[in-house]
Amino acid sequence: MKKVNGNTVIGLIFLIAAGITMYIANTTLKASAPAGDPGSRLFPNLACGSIMLLAVIIIIQSFKNPAKAFAGILADEDRRQSCIRTLFILADLALFLVLWNFIPFLAAGFIFMFLQCMIFREKLVFSILYSAGVTGVLYVMFAVFLKVRLNIY
Amino acid sequence: MSYLSAIQSVFTPGCLLCVLLGVLVGMVVGTLPGLTSVMAISLITPLTFKLDSTYGFAMLLGVYNSAIFSGGISAIAINTPGTPASIATTFDGYKISRSGRTGFALGVNTLYSVFGGLFSTIVLMAACEPLARLALNFGSPEYFWLALFGLCMMISISHTSLAKGLIVGILGMLLSTVGLDPLLGSKRFIGNNTALLDGIAFIPVMIGLFGVGEMLFQIFEHKKEDDAPRNIADLKERERVLPTKAEHKRMALPGIIGSVIGVIVGIIPGTGGDISALISWDVSKRVSRHPDEFGDGSVEGLAATCASNNASIGGALTTALALGIPGDGNTAVLLGALTMYGMVTGPTLLNNSASFVCRLYIIMIVANLLILPIGLLSAKACIKLLSIKNQYIQMAVLMICCIGAYSMNRNFMDVIIMFTAGITGFFFRKYDYPLGPLILGLLLGKMCETNLRRTMMLSGSSVKMLFSTPISILLIFLCLFASLWPFVSDRIAKKKTAER
Amino acid sequence: MKKRLAKVISLTCAASLMFALTACSSSSPEQPAAPQEQETEAPAEQGAETPSADTSFPEDTVNIICHAKEGGGSDALARQVAQVLQDQQGWSVTVENKTGGSGSVGMQFVQNSKPDGYTIGTAPVELSMIEALGYAELNPEDVSLLGCGMSWPAALYVPADAPYDTLEDFVNYCKENPGKVQVANSGIGSIWHIGACVLADKADIEVTHVPYDGATGAMTALLGKEIDAAVVGTCEGYSYVESGDLKCLASFSEERSSVLPDVPTTAEQGYDANVICWVGFLAPQGVDDAALTVLQDALKTAFESEDYIAFCDGRGCDSTYFSPEEFLEMAAADYTYYSQLISDLGIVAE
Incomplete structure (x- = not known):
């Protein structure tokens, strides 16, 4: 192998x-x-x-x-960590794409961002604020300002 | 004389305000990946009908110019082209930005976008009608050769391994054949999937390959020492926005090359900033004294692409105004707006609405001049924004990519395409497959195929027509030169080192 | 809680955006201000006329799905109608583009959306063709049509120095040189491709059809003399006739086109070839009658407004209004005719 x-x-x-x-x-x-x-x-x-x-x-x-x-690529500890992290992020991304089809965008986006923060081992309070912030800003930008409907379900 | 009155009517507070508003809106839309300049202009168009035609058009041209310029901002900052016109900007711009000189790259983007825009406006003012008439000589065979010339660039763009570059490029061409056959109407590779009838959408692939692929790669390659604070000598360099005199000297020639190519490609209907920027990057590489820097953070490459995509605006307007032929979506909306203002578009426009066209030229200049301060200020702001930890940027960019791919057409298929392209982009990045050729193949594959087959159709299955006009012959020579030169120059370089 | 917050945020943003836009339009001087006042007076009267007393439709944003991409005539139409509806009825209307497969993507989306009247879409002439072309299972009977207010006929354009001046000359020339004459159209399976086929069929001539990238591509090729003739819409080429670059031999309609009054129709020249491109509006089936009536009446008022007629005139299109019943009749007739034609001519995709 x-x-x-x-x-x-x-x-x-x-x-x-x-x-x-x-x-x-x-x-x-x-x-x-x-x-x-x-x-x-x-x-x-x-x-x-x-x-x-x-x-x-x-x-x-x-x-x-x-x-x-x-x-x-799995030789040393540092590499193994980032490899696992990439896989997790990919899984999170896939989960987001699935969720997006079933729940409102704001919720799906928040979950996606929050899980990412968790994968990156951020602090809990910061994670919530950052996730809500990014999701909210993007939502306002696209859905309100540019009138793109972001809810799929 | 007419210019004087045009200047008078444009330099009023209301009109300047409209241009400014347009520039700001264009900047927001242009920077966000997935939202193109066409979308921005058509969103604004119905609102402008309430305004006087000069005011309305001031706003629209502001949006157009600034959206093309600001597509480069996201290309430089997060490796995701904001509009297709700034694909080539990622080649060097993002590399410069990663080396810590984001502000500088954004400064160059602003300066040379404005340079390209002004250059093309001057060409537009000087020779609108004759140039547009020349563009009509561009028929199917010429389009084929032009596409082939663009495709030849695969060779120079794949600096690591020729085989890898070519295989990726041809993969792009293969992907461009998905969907309805443009000449026979039969479905290719799609079964009964309605969403893919028009083929694989270009923008999601672009966002996925460059944006998602790069972010995943960064997360994968993450090392602890990347997080360490940079030293203070670096900091000054990070804050710098304006290029030095020496740098300007290096960038002058590529900037001019980019502008000229931008105007020429812009004039030809159906081709625009994306193709012109790629070709300019390639040509600048060939004439440069430091060709090996290209693709690795060359200021020359950056300047050429930035100038070129904005210069294509003036070119596109040339054919749109002089002949009423919209070369792309942008000019199509603009022409639609003109008819709403009660003007008849077509060959009669230049004579019948001469004073309006004069005002339009002045607006172009004003819009570009307004981009200059706003762009430089935004560069400063961008440095601050990007100085947060890498992982915060990576997280947000992944999200922006998803929304961007979706919002283009509100089609979930596009998001799936983007996701697939992202994973592919990651592996290509990991194993040193260049991404440029794939985009090139996807962009030009269909143009190449359609025009070749249409030429055969027109000439009754003979290939003679391909070699029948002077423009064709010129383009053939360019193709030959483009595909052979890299090998010749390699030889020469080897000889030189051997002599030493 | 979070949703509510989002709503508050979005409302404030929307309000500030509205404010910015009104501020911007009012900041412009004298000229635009005057018509705006007239506009605001007009809808008050019309609002009273519409029979919306018994129904509260619409309470929310009405979304128009446009089948064509930004920049085309259909997109401009959708946006213009949205604007007029906003001004006249005070509705909130958004336009969204869902493109692909000659409009099938957009129309199928509307067909499958919730039939509450808040999602309507543009209905181009392709509605009568996509089933025969094999792009999607959709025909005029599958949706409820709301009315049509924009149409323009096909026209045959040739270069100004071409050796034929009338349709008859052209037909005779084609008969002398069977298969030699190359006619450009706006893409395989497009309405103008059908138009060219209809002409060839009725006049019994043999020509080579060459598809280009939209009407623009066909016009460019004709101006560059790569091609002998082109069949595109009247509004897509009349300005080149005015400038003397091209001449138009016939418009494919019963009455002469308003933008090309000197050009005889096919009927006048003895050929029964009527090919008309129309763009109307559709809703999914199953919308309740009250909402449907409101929509139909609102569209009728919009199609008859000055702004809208000016828009059509500007583009060189015909703004004749077709009521839902007339529209269905026209679409169904086209559907029967084009389906037959497409399978006879073998333009069927596999």
């Missing part, structure tokens, strides 16, 4: 994704227009082809100079 190179993985993802897209393009899109001009399929196909070619080059390059190992 330690030897898997990040660039190799990304290269493989590119290769597979482009392959699938190419398959979809070839099965669903027309090859040519009624008058015989190139049809909808030409460009996606060209793009997928070049992506696959470049992905192979990137994979070969990644074998030549294995720079960053995938597991290496």
Whole structure:
């Protein structure tokens, strides 16, 4: 596991994704227009082809100079902490996007900001004030001043 | 003579107040990501109908100029372009800002935006009609070559690895094919999803890649020592807003290049500040003595992009006023407003409403001059605002990005696109994949495809038409030069070092 | 508690914004002040006339969903109507743009929104086309139409130095050179594309249809002589006829267009090709009758106001009012005709 190179993985993802897209393009899109001009399929196909070619080059390059190992990021304590923190923030962001669809924006936004503050280990009182402040200011700016309705539910 | 009376009617307290109000509104909207200048102008337009036409237009032009300028503020401060026109500003502006010189970057943004705006106004005043007529020579083949020229920039923008830059760029082009086929009307890659019929929206991708991606990356790369207070010698540099004479000397040429390209690209209908700023950045890099600084906090790159997006305003107004052709959403709303004031837009406008057009020129100049002090003052305020702990900024920016992506069209699909783009942006950032090419591909991919295929359609499936006009030939040479020069210059540089 | 606070904050902000705007409009000198006073007098009378005695609709903000993006004619229309409604009825009206899929995104949003009358939307001619084009399952029968007050016919434009002066010349030229003549339109499946197809169908000619990026793109290409002719709306090209850059061979309507009074209609020249682009308003089905009546009457008053008519004249459009019933009739007729045409011509997306 330690030897898997990040660039190799990304290269493989590119290769597979482009392959699938190419398959979809070839099965669903027309090859040519009624008058015989190139049809909808030409460009996606060209793009997928070049992506696959470049992905192979990137994979070969990644074998030549294995720079960053995938597991290496968890080596020291500091890195591990920030990695976990990023994951938490992402989860919080996803939670916010879900909540936004069910409860008013002000509440969802406040929860999102408050959880972020918690993830960053801020003090409780400060967290509440800061979350309410940012959410409120943005709400006034967008919803009141610019008349964008922010409630989805 | 007519200019004199125009100046008289513009320099009244009421009119100046309208410009000022417009500038302030434009600044708020321009700075917020997701809210574009088009939205700001169309929000204001019905309100201006209650005013006299000069007053109304003063307000609208104030909004237009200042929204394009202030898109750069958020690009510099939080790496999230406020409007698409300031994508290129993130390349260098944010790097300068991260090195602690936020005020300076914002100062440059203000100065060179105003420079670009004034430059383009002068061009507009001098040669509105003939330039607009020239723009009509731009047909489908020329658009194709122009798009290709822009795409060639992928090579110079990917400074870490050519393969990585190209793969990301082509991914952008592939994404631009999602949605309805522009020439046949068939659906591509979307199934029966109505929300994606018009393709992947550009602004959410931009916000996600640059804003969310960068913030996640910063949170990920966070180190304890980043929080330590900076020393006092640094502080003075942090407070500085105005560039020194030496810096001005370096930025003069890129500023002029940016302005000229901005005007030219602005005049061509359908292309605007976003494309012009990217091209200017690229051209400035090529003529610069320090090309390796570009993308890493170069003042020259910053000046070129800032000047260029504002210079495109004058260019866009050229075709809009002289021919009644709106090159983008902004000018479309402005032309709509003109008809509401009882003017007939189109080729007759310049003659029939000559005195109004004169006033409009003066308003452009006034609006730009007003941006200068307001921009510099706001730069000072911005330094204070950004001096809080990094994590507070990161938290707020994530929130702003979400709202921005949503408020553009009130479509939740856009937020999902932004979220996906954010995660992608994070990984690309982590593994040194440049983001510029992806944006470039997404921006120009469709233009490239549509115009190539339309040319084939027009010429009955032959490619001869692509090489038939002088403008095409010129653009082909530019493309060749743009794609080959990086390799040639590398060679030359290597030879030079070898000789030493 | 928090919600209440937010409401207070938002109210104060709204109030201060209103104040700022009124202050700004009143700070401007003599000219604008006078018409404003007239306006404020007018709505008082009209307000008394509207049969809103038995219903309290609307108590809240009415939201207009515009199907087109900022900058287009439909967006300007929505904003103009919102402004007139605010001035005349004293309602609070906002405009929101939900764009995509030739208007299907916006219209579907309205169709699926709560039928309380507070969400209405613009209804462009595409309402009669998107089902046949395969963009969305939506036709004029699926929504309740509120009335229409803006329409303009298609017109055939050619460069001023083109070798044909009448539609008949053009048709004959096309017959001599089948498939050679290239006609620009404002995009695949757009109303002007249909317009060009209708002409080709009725005149029995064979032309190449080239889609451009909106009417602007088509006009630019025609001015640059990349293309032989273009079919776009009357209001999108009449200024080039005035300036002598282009000539217009026919307007696709029964009566001559007000902006191009010298141009004969297709009917006058012997072709039964009427293609008219309209933009009206729609609401979701199931709005209760009282609210629906209030909305319909308010829109009727708005469409007949001086401000609105001036707006349409400025843009070169026809401001004839279509009542909800007339509007439905027109939309349904277009729906039948265009659906047939689109499947016959094979412009169906897969």
